[in-house]
Amino acid sequence: LLPFFEGHTLIEVTPRLINEYKTARRNEQASPCTINRELALIKHAFTLAVKEWEWVEENPVKKVSMEKEPVSRDRWLTFEEEERVLPLSSQWLSEIIIFAIETGCRRDEILSLVWKDVDLFKKVVTILGKKTDERRTIPLTNRVLEVLKDRGRARLKVRSINEDFVFTHPLGQKINIHSLRWAFEEVIKKAKIEDFRFHDLRHTFASRLAQVGVDPYTIQRLMGHKTFTTTQRYAHHYSESLRKGITALETLRSERTREVITILSQSGENRG
Numbered sequence: 001l002l003p004f005f006e007g008h009t010l011i012e013v014t015p016r017l018i019n020e021y022k023t024a025r026r027n028e029q030a031s032p033c034t035i036n037r038e039l040a041l042i043k044h045a046f047t048l049a050v051k052e053w054e055w056v057e058e059n060p061v062k063k064v065s066m067e068k069e070p071v072s073r074d075r076w077l078t079f080e081e082e083e084r085v086l087p088l089s090s091q092w093l094s095e096i097i098i099f100a101i102e103t104g105c106r107r108d109e110i111l112s113l114v115w116k117d118v119d120l121f122k123k124v125v126t127i128l129g130k131k132t133d134e135r136r137t138i139p140l141t142n143r144v145l146e147v148l149k150d151r152g153r154a155r156l157k158v159r160s161i162n163e164d165f166v167f168t169h170p171l172g173q174k175i176n177i178h179s180l181r182w183a184f185e186e187v188i189k190k191a192k193i194e195d196f197r198f199h200d201l202r203h204t205f206a207s208r209l210a211q212v213g214v215d216p217y218t219i220q221r222l223m224g225h226k227t228f229t230t231t232q233r234y235a236h237h238y239s240e241s242l243r244k245g246i247t248a249l250e251t252l253r254s255e256r257t258r259e260v261i262t263i264l265s266q267s268g269e270n271r272g
Contacts (some may be wrong), residue, residue: 001042010049010056015063018042022067024078032067073194076204077101084191092175093183095147096167097201102144103127104205104223107198111175113166115155118148129224136224206231 004021005013010134018039025035043061050059077085082101087092088249099110109127117126123140165174184198202223209219220231 007270010046013042013046013060018060018064022064032069035067039064049146066094074203076202076207077193077196077201081191081193085187087191088187088190090183092167092169093153093180093187096175096180097184098147099144099167100198100201100209101204102141103138105138105181106202106203107177110167111165111177111180114164115152115166116164118166120145122149122150127224134147134224136221138222 004024005017022035022039025038030038030201039061043059046056046059046061050057067105080221086097096110099105100107103125105113105127106129109129113127117128119125123145124137125140126135126137128135148166154170167175169175172203181198188196206219206223209222210216216228216231220228223231225231
């Protein structure tokens with residue numbers, strides 16, 4: 001923010017100046033999402049200046065409209081696509097893909113996972129959220145357990161300078177973000193899957209949970225979302241999972257109707 005606002009006093013940062021900043025950022029090809037995040041930062045700074053430090057009397061950002069952001073991505077991996085991707089992947093890449101699909105962890109969380117945070121006996125991993133800076137515990141599926149057991153056996157065979165990390169290259173080197181991105185994009189291209197990023201594996205995890213009727217609160221906790229708003233995106237993915245609730249309601253009423261009929265029938269027999 002300094003290249004634009006440096007030299008101005010706080011009282012000189014008016015809604016008009018902030019709008020000029022927005023225009024300058026648009027000219028620099030900044031996305032609406034990026035501009036809004038920057039406006040949010042300015043707004044928070046002024047909130048502190050007004051409420052806690054009493055440097056100014058009002059927050060000018062409140063008078064500035066936010067940029068219209070595009071609709072959030074709504075992409076996940078189908079089972080058919082997964083079956084195409086995994087056979088084309090190297091072992092280390094397929095292990096990471098499976099772990100991402102089965103746990104919903106972010107890319108950085110996976111690459112930073114160390115063995116002390118893995119409990120094969122309790123079948124859980126503890127993840128330090130890179131965005132929230134909070135720890136969350138994720139139960140493991142049998143599929144992920146097999147992956148981790150394989151990683152553990154490989155760890156014993158290779159002496160690595162990075163042996164604390166769970167996911168490494170065959171020779172023990174730590175996997176960095178760039179090599180993972182390149183390898184993943186190459187496999188997606190070979191599998192002829194369009195418009196798919198690694199982060200969409202996280203969406204896949206949440207969408208599949210919603211598909212089988214897992215409640216939104218559980219999904220929120222497993223995903224490590226701070227607010228329910230983000231989790232709510234997955235509620236509409238599968239209308240059939242919502243149908244279960246309506247079916248349960250109909251079943252309850254049918255059972256109640258049968259109870260009433262039985263009571264009336266028994267009552268009539270008693271009178272007879």
